[in-house]
Structures are given as structure tokens and as C-alpha cells.
Amino acid sequence: MVRCYMAPLEGITGYVYRNAFHRHFGGIDRYFTPFLTNRGLNHRERQDILPAHNQGMEVIPQILTNQADLFLELGEILAGYGYGEVNLNLGCPSGTVASKGRGSGFLARLPELERFLDEIFRRSPLPISIKTRIGFSSPEEWSEIFALLERYPMTELIIHPRVREDFYRNTPRREAYAYAYHRAKQPLCYNGDLFTPGDLADICAQFPNTGRVMLGRGLIANPWLALEMAGNPPVRSRDTLLEFCQEILEGYRAQMSGERPVLFHLKELWSYLSNLFEEEAVAKPLKRLRKANGLAEYQQAAEDLIAQCPFRAEGSEAWHKQR
Ligand SMILES: Cc1cc2nc3c(=O)[nH]c(=O)nc-3n(C[C@H](O)[C@H](O)[C@H](O)COP(=O)(O)O)c2cc1C
Missing domain, CATH: 1.10.1200 (Non-ribosomal Peptide Synthetase Peptidyl Carrier Protein; Chain A)
Incomplete structure (x- = not known):
């Protein structure tokens, strides 16, 4: 049975959406929050992760930063609220984020990323998972990025196999996912362009040991998608x-x-x-x-x-x- 995660979509999958989704649809094993990025958390961010707003669901807060001290500070706050894991964003393609070396922009600064990862994996109060793209400008960057990520004891590595320059265009680069699939020691989760149960079947046929997938735009467009992927007949109520x-x-x-x-x-x-x-x-x-x-x-x-x-x-x- 493949585990299905809800992708973080900034501006859409906040706690109001997650709660309504969970009540009326479901089929999701883990919900990831849109990225948190402000020192001490701003009001909106705090509302999003308050335990009272996240009852009955497994929720993983996501952090977007290139500063280890900020990551660790947010980790402490989240641990204080009772969270059991945090996720690091290495994928965001937005201009303002990437140009400051955060999200996918961090993938273009590997020595800096290495120092950051050394620090957070040494000192984080919580286990860490990572969500990443496979490069900044070119898929050829992936083998080096993967070799770096692979060294850290993360709980899982979620791969959206596009480079930053793709934004959301072009087809996900399955060969990059395959590269990780054949080498990874940590559990992998596939993310990208899963819009139908057929798309999932296709990924599972090519990568039979992929036990986890993350659904983004396809799930927002069809909130019954995860249920249909689990084999339930299509319902349109x-x-x-x-x-x-x-x-x-x-x-x-x-x-x-x-x-x-x-x-x-x-x-x-x-x-x-x-x-x-x-x-x-x-x-x-x-x-x-x-x-x-x-x-x-x-x-x-x-x-x-x-x-x-x-x-x-x-x-x-x-x-x-x-x-
Ligand atoms: C409007 C929008 C907001 C997003 N916000 C985030 C975010 O906060 N954190 C993150 O890791 N990815 C974010 N993403 C990327 C998605 O989580 C996902 O990786 C991407 O959409 C590919 O998956 P999909 O093809 O299933 O949509 C966002 C994507 C969109 C379209």
C-alpha cells in the first residue's frame, strides 16, 4: 500500500484547508505545512502550526531557510508544540527565495548547504526530512547534490524531479528519480505531476519499492484523488x-x-x-x-x-x- 502525502502549497494548504479536506475527503497519511520562514514565527505561521488547529491529522511542519540558527530556533518552537519531525524545503523556485540562496537556490551553493546540513543534523531537537528539487539549472547537478544529501540521517527524502529553471513546466525527470531510487539508503517519496490513479500506477510500475508519494496540484484539483488512488470508486458528490x-x-x-x-x-x-x-x-x-x-x-x-x-x-x- 502506497502512503499518500499532501504537498505543501503556500497560500492554499494552510490549516483551514487541511482541516476541511480531512473532514470531507481524506486518504492522506501525512500533511505538510507550507513553509515557515520567520524568526519566532509570525502570526499566520503560528496559527498554522498550533496543535489546536491540527487535531487528528499527522502534520509535518516545513521550514525554509539557509540559516542553521533559524532552523534550530524554529525546530525548538515546534518541538515545544509537540511535533515529532520537521521538513526542510530545498525546492522553492520563487525568485525572491532562490536569489537569496534558499529553497532551490540553496542547491546552487553546495559548500554552504553542506555546512548548514552538518549543523542542523548535529543539533536539531527533531528528526529531519528533506523535500528537494534535483538541481538549479541542470539535471546534471543531481549526482553531486544527491551524494551530499545521502550522507545525512534524514527520515525521508522527498524528490520533486525538476530543476529550479523548470519551475512547474516540463515533464518531471524520471531518470533523476531513478538515480536516487537505485542508490538511496533512506526512504524516498516521489512528488511531481501525479494527477490520476493511472499516473500513480505508472510510477509504481517503474519504481515498485516507492512506498510514498506526495500529491500537490492534482489533489487540489480533485480532492477525491487520494481515495481513488487507494482503489475507491470515483465519487462526485x-x-x-x-x-x-x-x-x-x-x-x-x-x-x-x-x-x-x-x-x-x-x-x-x-x-x-x-x-x-x-x-x-x-x-x-x-x-x-x-x-x-x-x-x-x-x-x-x-x-x-x-x-x-x-x-x-x-x-x-x-x-x-x-x-
Ligand atoms: C501555489 C504553490 C505553492 C507551493 N508552495 C510550496 C511550499 O510552501 N513548500 C514546498 O515545499 N513546495 C511548495 N510547492 C510545491 C509543491 O509542494 C509540489 O512540490 C509541486 O507542486 C509538484 O507537485 P505536483 O505536481 O503534485 O503539484 C508549491 C507549489 C505551488 C503550485
Whole structure:
């Protein structure tokens, strides 16, 4: 049985989303928080990891930094809240992050990364897992990066086999994953472009000992995906989807001040969720939803869309291939 993880998606998979997802869908063994990066944690970050906001789920907080003392400080705070593990982000491709040598930018500074890893693995109060890309500019960097990472006693290595310059374009580079698969001593987790149960079957056929996968955009677009991957028949319940969206709206309203940020986040969620529906049918209701100026207008548009649009006959399959 393959273990399924929810990928961290900054701006989407915060605690409001995770709780609503867990209540209405499930099929996820571990949830990773979007990255934490501020000294002492800012208000939003602290809300995201408060134990009261993460009941009944296995949650792994993720840290994004290139400063060992900051990593260790956040580790202490998280240990104090009762967490049992932390994850290090070596994948974020964003310009402001990478240009400062953090996330995927750290992969272009291996001597610095080595010093950082020496320090955190020596002193961390919590076991560490790592989520990484396979290079900054070129997949040829991977063998050296992998040789470095391999030296540390991490709990697992999550590989998103793209380089930073790919951002989210191009096909994941399976040969880089294969390179690690044949050598790694630590457990590996595959991440990247798993959109359908068929995609998972394909990865499992090529890498039969891959016992863990992480789902990102595919799961946000089709929240039933993990259940379907576990062999459950496809379910498309309009009531469940409506309740899920309603719960997220209420959660955001309680968390954020004013309607604008709430609307912004809901619209971003719908840029994924809309793929559950037939493309032609959803175009107009989606436009109305995107144009909504207030929450009442949004809510009506979302209700109408969910009530009226036919689901894609083949589930959410292949929506990503049309892009
Ligand atoms: C909007 C967005 C936000 C993301 N935020 C994070 C993050 O906070 N931490 C992280 O490690 N990866 C982040 N990622 C990367 C995803 O976790 C994942 O590695 C990537 O989307 C590839 O997996 P997928 O093809 O299943 O989506 C983000 C991706 C997107 C699209």
C-alpha cells in the first residue's frame, strides 16, 4: 500500500484547508505545512502550526531557510508544540527565495548547504526530512547534490524531479528519480505531476519499492484523488464539494480580516477545483465566480457552478495535459 502525502502549497494548504479536506475527503497519511520562514514565527505561521488547529491529522511542519540558527530556533518552537519531525524545503523556485540562496537556490551553493546540513543534523531537537528539487539549472547537478544529501540521517527524502529553471513546466525527470531510487539508503517519496490513479500506477510500475508519494496540484484539483488512488470508486458528490467550500470560506473569514483576502484565496482555490468540471460548461460560471466583488456574490456563483456544471466524464483526468 502506497502512503499518500499532501504537498505543501503556500497560500492554499494552510490549516483551514487541511482541516476541511480531512473532514470531507481524506486518504492522506501525512500533511505538510507550507513553509515557515520567520524568526519566532509570525502570526499566520503560528496559527498554522498550533496543535489546536491540527487535531487528528499527522502534520509535518516545513521550514525554509539557509540559516542553521533559524532552523534550530524554529525546530525548538515546534518541538515545544509537540511535533515529532520537521521538513526542510530545498525546492522553492520563487525568485525572491532562490536569489537569496534558499529553497532551490540553496542547491546552487553546495559548500554552504553542506555546512548548514552538518549543523542542523548535529543539533536539531527533531528528526529531519528533506523535500528537494534535483538541481538549479541542470539535471546534471543531481549526482553531486544527491551524494551530499545521502550522507545525512534524514527520515525521508522527498524528490520533486525538476530543476529550479523548470519551475512547474516540463515533464518531471524520471531518470533523476531513478538515480536516487537505485542508490538511496533512506526512504524516498516521489512528488511531481501525479494527477490520476493511472499516473500513480505508472510510477509504481517503474519504481515498485516507492512506498510514498506526495500529491500537490492534482489533489487540489480533485480532492477525491487520494481515495481513488487507494482503489475507491470515483465519487462526485456535489453536496460534499459544497460543504467543503463553505467550510473553507467560513474558516478564511475567521482567519483573515476583510473580504478581499478571503476572496483572493477562494478564487485561487477555484483555479484548481474548476478542473473537476467539463471545460466548456464551467467556463461561464467560473468567469462569474472570478469577477465576484464580494463574498455574497462569490457564494452564489460557487453554489450555481457546483449545482449546475457536469463533472468531467473521466473525473479530472487529463485536464493538465490540455494546458
Ligand atoms: C501555489 C504553490 C505553492 C507551493 N508552495 C510550496 C511550499 O510552501 N513548500 C514546498 O515545499 N513546495 C511548495 N510547492 C510545491 C509543491 O509542494 C509540489 O512540490 C509541486 O507542486 C509538484 O507537485 P505536483 O505536481 O503534485 O503539484 C508549491 C507549489 C505551488 C503550485
